[in-house]
Amino acid sequence: MVLAIAGVFFIACCIILISVSDRHPGTTAGIGSVPISVIAPFQDMVTASIEFIRDIWRHYFYLVSVAKENVALKKLLNQALEKNHQLVEIELSNQRLRKFLNFQKTRTIQTVPAEVVGRDPSPWFKTVIIDKGEADGIQKGCPVVVPEGITGQVISASAHYAKVLLIIDQNSAVDALVQRSRARGIIRGMASESCSFYYVLRKDDIRVGDEVISSGIDGVYPKGLRIGYVSGVIRRNSGMFQEVDVTPHVDFEKLEEVLVITTRYQNDFQMP
Template identity: 45%
Template sequence: MFSRRMVLVVAVLVLLLLNIAALTVSSSRLDSAGGAAQIALHLTAPFQKGISSTLGWVRSIWTGYFKLVSTAEENEALRLEVATLREQLNGYNELKLLDGRMRSLLSFKEAKARNMVAAEVTGKDASPWYRTLIIDKGTDDGVAKGQPVVVPDGIVGQVIEASHRYAKVLLVTDRNSSVDALVQDTRSRGVLKGGGAGECHFAYANRNDTITAGQRIVSSGLDGVFPKGFFIGTVSKVNKGVAGIFQEVVVTPSVTFEKLEEVLVVMSPETDN
């Protein structure tokens, strides 16, 4: 796009050349007051007409050019304004979602009538051997090793390390995790162990107990770690096999660990207010 200075210079040069040509023709007229004047008028008239037309053309080009420049500037300003408004809307939506999650955590905490500390998930272990996450609450907030970590959907895991400001949580899907558990409706006992691949196993379930897909597994409270009655997952597959005293039960966790953003740490009795 041409600059304003360049367009101005070109227009001035064109006008200057046309005027010089007209003046040259006019100055060469004959001294005769009759036919010479007519000849001069006949010769200069087309140039004057050309100058007028050229001036109109340059004026229209000049006006159109600056209209385009002005429109482009307005479009750019509008584009930036729309981008800003979209960013603000996205921020409002994030705050709305956060408010919904925090209200859910608060309602769950009140329903359980327990002292719990809300924490934000700040990191996850990328190791294929361990299933852990990092939260932004530590010993300064009363968080200690061995405390359960939950959300309204169910049990997340257990605190295994804690510093002043952060703590590491071992997920129930980790192979090193175990929770004493029950089939909620039949009260069949077992131990929920992590499967390491996004699933769990309800181990030591008696082969004679009737366990079917769709039944809910909850914590029994007998391990001294996880409070009684917290939801853990749903039975997805059962295999009694042909021998042995236990049956194989696969459980799908109730918590979607990949989407966790906030959790609740259940305080130990000695830290309760």
């Protein structure tokens, strides 16, 4: 009888703990930092060993198609250089226009490169562990990006490791807008490799293939970072919003290195 009461009490405590950590994720971050500090160095070692073996394979045995790839890449590089030149021109004109309009000076973004050392053990949640922590200037809430676009944000950090919530996790939310039509909404993860674009008004013009970027209004992600492209639109006869599917540009299966933005982002509406 005593055991049964103790069991029920324990379950009740756990449910309260789940409720608290679900509504206020930061409050329980400290409790779980000890196992991360113990397990993450081993994950780091194992990942480094796997990378070493993979590198040997890539650099010594898998060179058959490299010559062909090299020609194609050189072609792409030339195109990219040309595009880059155009973008430099656009950037210069943008700076001039910003000066004219007396806009807030664009801040220099500081980033810390980090390596993914572990992934979420459960198929239901989408997080990764990176090999940089508070000692490297990483704090809870820092946005994490890769050249392809937004990856996620730091949800907890120990001294040398941090846990990153990916944008495809169902608990993730990013304020976003469609680049072409400026339609706004919230990007939420679906725990799979795609996201949903919530709260997009039915009147907004959205087409398959449209680029979706961060709006910067959430105060977490800087404005203009790429998220993904619209892969499906369902506009029902009733209801205020339309259903929009977004496929992220980032391939989360192959995520190996990331950049953590350590500069505290402030949008144009916040006081400096």
